[in-house]
Amino acid sequence: xxxxxxxxxxxxxxxxxxxxxxxxxxxxxxxxxxxxxxxxxxxxxxxxxxxxxxxxxxxxxxxxxxxxxxxxxxxxxxxxxxxxxxxxxxxxxxxxxxxxxxxxxxxxxxxxxxxxxxxxxxxxxxxxxxxxxxxxxxxxxxxxxxxxxxxxxxxxxxxxxxxxxxxxxxxxxxxxxxxxx
Amino acid sequence: xxxxxxxxxxxxxxxxxxxxxxxxxxxxxxxxxxxxxxxxxxxxxxxxxxxxxxxxxxxxxxxxxxxxxxxxxxxxxxxxxxxxxxxxxxxxxxxxxxxxxxxxxxxxxxxxxxxxxxxxxxxxxxxxxxxxxxxxxxxxxxxxxxxxxxxxxxxxxxxxxxxxxxxxxxxxxxxxxxxxxxxxxxxxxxxxxxxxxxxxxxxxxxxxxxxxxxxxxxxxxxxxxxxxxxxxxxxxxxxxxxxxxxxxxxxxxxxxxxxxxxxxxxxxxxxxxxxxxxxxxxxxxxxxxxxxxxxxxxxxxxxxxxxxxxxxxxxxxxxxxxxxxxxxxxxxxxxxxxxxxxxxxxxxxxxxxxxxxxxxxxxxxxxxxxxxxxxxxxxxxxxxxxxxxxxxxxxxxxxxxxxxxxxxxxxxxxxxxxxxxxxxxxxxxxxxxxxxxxxxxxxxxxxxxxxxxxxxxxxxxxxxxxxxxxxxxxxxxxxxxxxxx
Numbered sequence: 001x002x003x004x005x006x007x008x009x010x011x012x013x014x015x016x017x018x019x020x021x022x023x024x025x026x027x028x029x030x031x032x033x034x035x036x037x038x039x040x041x042x043x044x045x046x047x048x049x050x051x052x053x054x055x056x057x058x059x060x061x062x063x064x065x066x067x068x069x070x071x072x073x074x075x076x077x078x079x080x081x082x083x084x085x086x087x088x089x090x091x092x093x094x095x096x097x098x099x100x101x102x103x104x105x106x107x108x109x110x111x112x113x114x115x116x117x118x119x120x121x122x123x124x125x126x127x128x129x130x131x132x133x134x135x136x137x138x139x140x141x142x143x144x145x146x147x148x149x150x151x152x153x154x155x156x157x158x159x160x161x162x163x164x165x166x167x168x169x170x171x172x173x174x175x176x177x178x179x180x181x
Numbered sequence: 182x183x184x185x186x187x188x189x190x191x192x193x194x195x196x197x198x199x200x201x202x203x204x205x206x207x208x209x210x211x212x213x214x215x216x217x218x219x220x221x222x223x224x225x226x227x228x229x230x231x232x233x234x235x236x237x238x239x240x241x242x243x244x245x246x247x248x249x250x251x252x253x254x255x256x257x258x259x260x261x262x263x264x265x266x267x268x269x270x271x272x273x274x275x276x277x278x279x280x281x282x283x284x285x286x287x288x289x290x291x292x293x294x295x296x297x298x299x300x301x302x303x304x305x306x307x308x309x310x311x312x313x314x315x316x317x318x319x320x321x322x323x324x325x326x327x328x329x330x331x332x333x334x335x336x337x338x339x340x341x342x343x344x345x346x347x348x349x350x351x352x353x354x355x356x357x358x359x360x361x362x363x364x365x366x367x368x369x370x371x372x373x374x375x376x377x378x379x380x381x382x383x384x385x386x387x388x389x390x391x392x393x394x395x396x397x398x399x400x401x402x403x404x405x406x407x408x409x410x411x412x413x414x415x416x417x418x419x420x421x422x423x424x425x426x427x428x429x430x431x432x433x434x435x436x437x438x439x440x441x442x443x444x445x446x447x448x449x450x451x452x453x454x455x456x457x458x459x460x461x462x463x464x465x466x467x468x469x470x471x472x473x474x475x476x477x478x479x480x481x482x483x484x485x486x487x488x489x490x491x492x493x494x495x496x497x498x499x500x501x502x503x504x505x506x507x508x509x510x511x512x513x514x515x516x517x518x519x520x521x522x523x524x525x526x527x528x529x530x531x532x533x534x535x536x537x538x539x540x541x542x543x544x545x546x547x548x549x550x551x552x553x554x555x556x557x558x559x560x561x562x563x564x565x566x567x568x569x570x571x572x573x574x575x576x577x578x579x580x581x582x583x584x585x586x587x588x589x590x591x592x593x594x595x596x597x598x599x600x601x602x603x604x605x606x607x608x609x610x611x612x613x614x615x616x617x618x619x620x621x622x623x624x625x626x627x628x629x630x631x632x633x634x635x636x637x638x639x640x641x642x643x644x645x646x647x648x649x650x651x652x653x654x655x656x657x658x659x660x661x662x663x664x665x666x
Contacts, residue, residue, distance in 0.1 A: 029211065
């Protein structure tokens with residue numbers, strides 16, 4: 001019983017601390033990583049900063065909601081790519097997806113960069129992921145503005161609001177028209 | 182341990198409370214944490230004299246970063262509804278240094294060498310599998326080459342001790358753009374507790390090559406295992422081959438895989454530290470399902486996308502056992518389609534047939550799956566998922582299970598699901614009810630997800646990462662809370 005009490009007290013303390021910080025984790029920067037893309041080329045997260053918000057999505061081929069998420073995010077990517085919006089989709093299947101992943105990506109029409117987290121070190125350790133799909137979104141400076149687990153069609157409405165909020169004023173004309181809508 | 186956890190939680194609380202008021206945090210140091218808690222209340226308890234009706238699994242991770250240095254710890258408290266199966270422990274702890282693609286890491290880690298034929302350690306919560314290593318590794322990741330060196334210990338599942346010793350290295354170079362070549366080597370050792378003079382040693386050496394140009398992607402890997410035979414039931418020598426090829430065009434993509442292994446997996450299929458990709462759509466393998474020492478198999482598939490909103494996928498795979506007293510066979514046929522009929526409606530349908538044959542027995546399994554999402558309002562979606570599974574066991578009556586879930590979601594705020602399942606399996610050895618229903622509510626806060634489930638969830642075979650486990654039916658209440666700080 002005392003063990004449960006300790007867990008509850010510790011957790012409540014963290015929960016209160018989290019809410020006391022204003023319900024966002026803007027003070028946290030996204031953990032830096034380097035991974036290979038599906039063609040074997042090295043990609044580093046910090047290369048993506050500076051132009052606009054960065055949407056980092058952890059996914060797997062077997063994960064049906066992940067596929068729905070990335071199909072829908074592709075639409076947002078096409079809409080806001082010129083405004084600096086970036087997408088990094090990090091596959092967590094491990095080596096078992098190696099023979100299929102390029103076909104799967106091409107078939108789904110994803111034009112953003114696909115990275116391979118072969119041993120899950122980025123997903124599990126650096127980003128503390130427990131379930132898929134797991135999403136982390138940063139502002140152009142790399143500060144985390146949004147994280148979520150799971151995806152249902154309709155969630156992209158909130159993502160689009162965040163994109164519009166964090167697109168630099170000078171880089172995109174869409175922002176003003178969308179904001180007026 | 183309890184005192185340790187309380188002190189740690191208090192320390193993290195203080196650090197997080199101070200985080201916003203400390204201007205140095207963003208620039209130089211930071212603390213981050215995550216907590217994943219699952220609580221179950223079982224309506225039907227196990228038949229143990231001291232059995233509890235509830236279980237708790239709490240995992241807490243905290244990381245500290247200071248410039249290029251980092252350190253972290255994973256704590257887990259497990260209190261199961263069975264006597265003597267509770268624990269509270271530090272499951273992982275680690276520290277390291279990284280700069281410009283180079284990383285030195287000490288403590289617990291996961292490592293996969295290429296496609297996993299020589300080393301494949303990972304965590305998969307779907308099947309409760311975790312074969313992490315504990316030791317030291319050095320890694321480098323650069324444009325034209327990458328490498329890993331490690332010296333570590335692995336967990337022996339029956340003793341619960343880190344009795345397995347690993348030394349390993351891998352490297353790969355890309356001398357000219359379409360080509361990449363690599364090698365890997367693992368020396369595995371375990372002193373045999375049955376005979377102190379002998380040990381379960383194995384040396385596994387692998388070579389791989391990849392060719393990527395335009396629509397073509399070819400990969401091949403060969404590994405050979407040489408080792409001792411500590412007892413008559415364990416074969417020390419073996420080898421394995423894995424090949425994959427994909428051809429990608431604008432509207433049609435093709436992929437294929439081939440595997441052929443014999444006595445490659447060490448130390449045994451149940452507690453393994455290497456495995457090639459399963460080469461099947463469902464991720465099932467004969468090595469795992471039947472404990473076969475070897476198997477030969479292939480998978481071919483085609484994906485067709487006439488438009489962005491219409492996708493077809495077809496896959497066919499077969500696997501045959503090697504060196505087993507009777508022949509084992511595993512075949513799978515898959516067909517699926519995703520269609521976004523209008524901007525407001527998304528539909529998925531798939532048909533999956535799996536055929537097993539284990540000597541004189543076997544079972545076929547057919548799944549029909551359908552789901553649909555409909556945008557009812559700007560940020561309100563309605564969903565439906567329905568699927569049926571038909572099981573055809575060799576020599577006995579076939580039976581089926583039907584599932585239906587209806588959902589209501591408000592964009593990134595909450596999701597409400599109502600569902601149920603039926604089964605006509607009269608001889609279910611577990612005595613599971615034929616009808617089950619549930620309600621599930623997911624509420625999302627900016628850094629927290631809360632899932633409350635009440636009702637019945639039918640069990641069955643769960644396969645992931647080439648590992649299959651039979652999961653019992655759950656009836657009761659489950660609460661999951663995932664938080665990031």
